Amino acid sequence: QKEVEQNSGPLSVPEGAIASLNCTYSDRVSQSFFWYRQYSGKSPELIMSIYSNGDKEDGRFTAQLNKASQYVSLLIRDSQPSDSATYLCAVFKAAGNKLTFGGGTRVLVKP
Amino acid sequence: DTAVSQTPKYLVTQMGNDKSIKCEQNLGHDTMYWYKQDSKKFLKIMFSYNNKELIINETVPNRFSPKSPDKAHLNLHINSLELGDSAVYFCASGPTTGTGSKNIQYFGAGTRLSVL
Numbered sequence: 001q002k003e004v005e006q007n008s009g010p011l012s013v014p015e016g017a018i019a020s021l022n023c024t025y026s027d028r029v030s031q032s033f034f035w036y037r038q039y040s041g042k043s044p045e046l047i048m049s050i051y052s053n054g055d056k057e058d059g060r061f062t063a064q065l066n067k068a069s070q071y072v073s074l075l076i077r078d079s080q081p082s083d084s085a086t087y088l089c090a091v092f093k094a095a096g097n098k099l100t101f102g103g104g105t106r107v108l109v110k111p
Numbered sequence: 112d113t114a115v116s117q118t119p120k121y122l123v124t125q126m127g128n129d130k131s132i133k134c135e136q137n138l139g140h141d142t143m144y145w146y147k148q149d150s151k152k153f154l155k156i157m158f159s160y161n162n163k164e165l166i167i168n169e170t171v172p173n174r175f176s177p178k179s180p181d182k183a184h185l186n187l188h189i190n191s192l193e194l195g196d197s198a199v200y201f202c203a204s205g206p207t208t209g210t211g212s213k214n215i216q217y218f219g220a221g222t223r224l225s226v227l
Contacts (some may be wrong), residue, residue: 031214032214034214034215038152042220042221043201043218043219043220043221044154044201044218045218046215046216046217049215086152088154092214097159097166097167098156098159098167099156099214099216100156101153101154101155103151103152103153104152104153104154
Protein backbone atom coordinates (compact mmCIF):
# COMPACT_ATOMS: atom_id res chain seq x y z
CA GLN A 1 0.00 0.00 0.00
CA LYS A 2 1.37 3.41 -0.97
CA GLU A 3 1.72 5.91 1.84
CA VAL A 4 -0.35 8.52 0.01
CA GLU A 5 -2.82 7.50 -2.68
CA GLN A 6 -4.69 9.56 -5.24
CA ASN A 7 -6.70 8.68 -8.29
CA SER A 8 -4.50 9.61 -11.25
CA GLY A 9 -7.43 10.81 -13.36
CA PRO A 10 -7.89 12.62 -15.59
CA LEU A 11 -10.82 14.18 -13.80
CA SER A 12 -12.80 16.00 -16.45
CA VAL A 13 -15.16 18.74 -15.27
CA PRO A 14 -17.14 21.36 -17.19
CA GLU A 15 -16.32 25.00 -16.61
CA GLY A 16 -18.23 26.36 -13.63
CA ALA A 17 -18.70 22.94 -11.98
CA ILE A 18 -17.18 21.63 -8.76
CA ALA A 19 -14.09 19.45 -9.01
CA SER A 20 -13.71 16.98 -6.15
CA LEU A 21 -10.31 15.40 -5.50
CA ASN A 22 -9.60 12.70 -2.94
CA CYS A 23 -6.51 11.51 -1.13
CA THR A 24 -5.99 8.74 1.41
CA TYR A 25 -2.94 8.16 3.58
CA SER A 26 -1.77 5.10 5.44
CA ASP A 27 0.00 6.44 8.56
CA ARG A 28 -2.32 7.52 11.37
CA VAL A 29 0.35 9.70 13.00
CA SER A 30 0.46 12.04 10.01
CA GLN A 31 0.21 15.60 11.21
CA SER A 32 0.00 18.11 8.39
CA PHE A 33 -1.69 17.90 5.00
CA PHE A 34 -1.15 19.94 1.88
CA TRP A 35 -2.47 20.33 -1.63
CA TYR A 36 -0.08 21.48 -4.32
CA ARG A 37 -0.99 22.41 -7.89
CA GLN A 38 1.47 21.60 -10.67
CA TYR A 39 1.04 22.89 -14.19
CA SER A 40 2.72 20.91 -16.95
CA GLY A 41 6.43 21.67 -17.03
CA LYS A 42 6.26 23.81 -13.88
CA SER A 43 7.04 23.33 -10.21
CA PRO A 44 4.53 22.39 -7.47
CA GLU A 45 2.77 25.40 -5.96
CA LEU A 46 1.11 25.26 -2.55
CA ILE A 47 -2.61 26.05 -2.68
CA MET A 48 -3.98 24.69 0.60
CA SER A 49 -2.80 23.44 3.96
CA ILE A 50 -4.91 21.79 6.67
CA TYR A 51 -3.90 20.55 10.10
CA SER A 52 -7.07 19.65 12.00
CA ASN A 53 -10.28 17.78 11.24
CA GLY A 54 -12.96 19.66 9.35
CA ASP A 55 -13.11 22.08 6.46
CA LYS A 56 -10.85 24.94 5.51
CA GLU A 57 -11.88 27.38 2.82
CA ASP A 58 -9.70 29.74 0.80
CA GLY A 59 -11.38 31.44 -2.13
CA ARG A 60 -12.69 28.81 -4.52
CA PHE A 61 -10.78 26.03 -2.74
CA THR A 62 -11.97 23.97 0.23
CA ALA A 63 -9.83 21.34 1.91
CA GLN A 64 -11.48 18.70 4.07
CA LEU A 65 -9.67 16.49 6.57
CA ASN A 66 -10.94 13.40 8.34
CA LYS A 67 -8.17 11.86 10.41
CA ALA A 68 -10.32 8.96 11.62
CA SER A 69 -10.84 7.87 8.02
CA GLN A 70 -7.31 8.96 6.99
CA TYR A 71 -8.79 10.98 4.20
CA VAL A 72 -8.19 14.46 2.86
CA SER A 73 -10.01 16.06 -0.05
CA LEU A 74 -9.95 19.21 -2.13
CA LEU A 75 -12.96 20.88 -3.67
CA ILE A 76 -12.56 23.45 -6.44
CA ARG A 77 -15.72 25.50 -6.89
CA ASP A 78 -16.60 27.34 -10.10
CA SER A 79 -13.84 25.48 -11.96
CA GLN A 80 -12.01 27.49 -14.60
CA PRO A 81 -9.91 26.29 -17.55
CA SER A 82 -6.92 27.77 -15.71
CA ASP A 83 -7.50 25.18 -12.97
CA SER A 84 -6.44 22.45 -15.41
CA ALA A 85 -3.34 20.98 -13.79
CA THR A 86 -2.13 18.07 -11.69
CA TYR A 87 -3.03 18.32 -8.00
CA LEU A 88 -0.63 16.70 -5.57
CA CYS A 89 -1.66 15.64 -2.09
CA ALA A 90 1.18 15.76 0.45
CA VAL A 91 1.31 14.42 4.00
CA PHE A 92 3.84 15.26 6.72
CA LYS A 93 4.67 13.14 9.72
CA ALA A 94 7.21 13.95 12.38
CA ALA A 95 8.59 10.40 12.41
CA GLY A 96 10.88 10.45 9.42
CA ASN A 97 10.51 14.24 9.30
CA LYS A 98 9.46 14.28 5.69
CA LEU A 99 6.71 15.23 3.30
CA THR A 100 5.32 12.33 1.25
CA PHE A 101 3.48 13.06 -1.99
CA GLY A 102 0.75 11.15 -3.73
CA GLY A 103 1.01 10.47 -7.44
CA GLY A 104 -1.26 13.39 -8.29
CA THR A 105 -4.68 13.78 -9.91
CA ARG A 106 -4.82 15.38 -13.31
CA VAL A 107 -7.76 17.76 -13.66
CA LEU A 108 -9.11 18.95 -17.01
CA VAL A 109 -11.62 21.80 -17.00
CA LYS A 110 -13.46 22.03 -20.29
CA PRO A 111 -14.92 25.36 -21.48
CA ASP B 112 12.81 38.26 -6.84
CA THR B 113 12.81 34.45 -7.01
CA ALA B 114 12.46 32.76 -3.61
CA VAL B 115 13.99 29.37 -4.48
CA SER B 116 16.22 29.38 -7.52
CA GLN B 117 17.90 26.46 -9.23
CA THR B 118 20.52 26.34 -11.94
CA PRO B 119 20.67 25.13 -14.59
CA LYS B 120 17.08 24.80 -15.77
CA TYR B 121 18.02 22.22 -18.38
CA LEU B 122 20.91 19.78 -18.37
CA VAL B 123 21.66 17.42 -21.25
CA THR B 124 24.65 15.17 -20.84
CA GLN B 125 26.16 11.81 -21.76
CA MET B 126 26.16 8.68 -19.67
CA GLY B 127 29.14 8.47 -17.35
CA ASN B 128 29.55 12.21 -16.95
CA ASP B 129 29.49 14.08 -13.63
CA LYS B 130 27.19 17.07 -13.17
CA SER B 131 26.06 19.46 -10.47
CA ILE B 132 22.83 21.33 -9.80
CA LYS B 133 22.78 24.39 -7.57
CA CYS B 134 20.00 25.74 -5.39
CA GLU B 135 19.65 28.94 -3.41
CA GLN B 136 16.80 30.28 -1.29
CA ASN B 137 16.32 33.83 -0.03
CA LEU B 138 13.37 33.07 2.27
CA GLY B 139 15.47 32.73 5.42
CA HIS B 140 14.41 29.09 5.81
CA ASP B 141 16.40 26.61 7.85
CA THR B 142 15.56 23.50 5.86
CA MET B 143 16.22 22.62 2.22
CA TYR B 144 15.33 19.55 0.19
CA TRP B 145 16.07 17.74 -3.05
CA TYR B 146 13.25 15.88 -4.79
CA LYS B 147 13.22 13.75 -7.93
CA GLN B 148 10.17 13.68 -10.20
CA ASP B 149 10.23 10.85 -12.68
CA SER B 150 8.44 10.47 -16.02
CA LYS B 151 5.29 9.28 -14.23
CA LYS B 152 5.27 12.56 -12.31
CA PHE B 153 5.84 10.86 -8.97
CA LEU B 154 7.63 13.29 -6.67
CA LYS B 155 9.97 11.66 -4.19
CA ILE B 156 12.27 13.15 -1.57
CA MET B 157 15.97 12.40 -1.87
CA PHE B 158 17.71 14.53 0.77
CA SER B 159 16.95 17.12 3.40
CA TYR B 160 19.28 19.50 5.22
CA ASN B 161 18.45 21.54 8.30
CA ASN B 162 20.87 24.40 8.89
CA LYS B 163 23.62 22.64 6.94
CA GLU B 164 23.07 19.29 8.68
CA LEU B 165 21.85 16.25 6.73
CA ILE B 166 18.59 15.01 8.29
CA ILE B 167 17.02 12.91 5.54
CA ASN B 168 18.90 10.59 3.25
CA GLU B 169 16.49 8.35 1.39
CA THR B 170 17.54 5.25 -0.47
CA VAL B 171 19.50 7.06 -3.13
CA PRO B 172 22.59 5.69 -4.96
CA ASN B 173 25.77 7.05 -3.46
CA ARG B 174 26.55 8.58 -6.86
CA PHE B 175 24.33 11.39 -5.60
CA SER B 176 26.02 13.65 -3.08
CA PRO B 177 24.36 16.74 -1.63
CA LYS B 178 26.33 19.58 -0.10
CA SER B 179 25.12 22.55 1.91
CA PRO B 180 27.77 25.24 2.36
CA ASP B 181 25.30 27.37 4.34
CA LYS B 182 21.61 27.21 5.13
CA ALA B 183 20.68 29.26 2.06
CA HIS B 184 22.39 26.90 -0.41
CA LEU B 185 22.02 23.23 -1.23
CA ASN B 186 23.81 21.68 -4.16
CA LEU B 187 23.50 18.24 -5.71
CA HIS B 188 26.39 16.52 -7.40
CA ILE B 189 25.83 13.41 -9.46
CA ASN B 190 28.68 11.13 -10.49
CA SER B 191 28.73 8.63 -13.34
CA LEU B 192 25.33 9.59 -14.70
CA GLU B 193 23.05 6.80 -15.89
CA LEU B 194 20.06 6.76 -18.23
CA GLY B 195 17.75 6.18 -15.25
CA ASP B 196 18.84 9.46 -13.70
CA SER B 197 16.87 11.34 -16.34
CA ALA B 198 14.16 13.21 -14.46
CA VAL B 199 13.24 16.63 -13.15
CA TYR B 200 15.05 17.52 -9.92
CA PHE B 201 13.37 20.03 -7.64
CA CYS B 202 14.92 21.94 -4.81
CA ALA B 203 12.60 23.09 -2.02
CA SER B 204 12.90 25.00 1.22
CA GLY B 205 10.81 25.29 4.37
CA PRO B 206 10.79 27.37 7.59
CA THR B 207 11.92 24.54 9.87
CA THR B 208 11.06 21.01 10.80
CA GLY B 209 8.23 20.74 13.30
CA THR B 210 4.44 20.84 13.10
CA GLY B 211 1.75 22.72 11.22
CA SER B 212 2.83 25.52 8.95
CA LYS B 213 6.47 24.78 9.67
CA ASN B 214 6.19 21.86 7.28
CA ILE B 215 5.21 23.99 4.28
CA GLN B 216 7.72 23.68 1.47
CA TYR B 217 8.35 26.05 -1.43
CA PHE B 218 9.74 24.67 -4.65
CA GLY B 219 12.24 25.92 -7.17
CA ALA B 220 11.49 25.82 -10.90
CA GLY B 221 13.23 22.47 -11.35
CA THR B 222 16.16 21.16 -13.36
CA ARG B 223 15.28 18.88 -16.24
CA LEU B 224 18.11 16.38 -16.57
CA SER B 225 18.40 14.28 -19.72
CA VAL B 226 21.06 11.60 -19.84
CA LEU B 227 21.80 10.34 -23.34
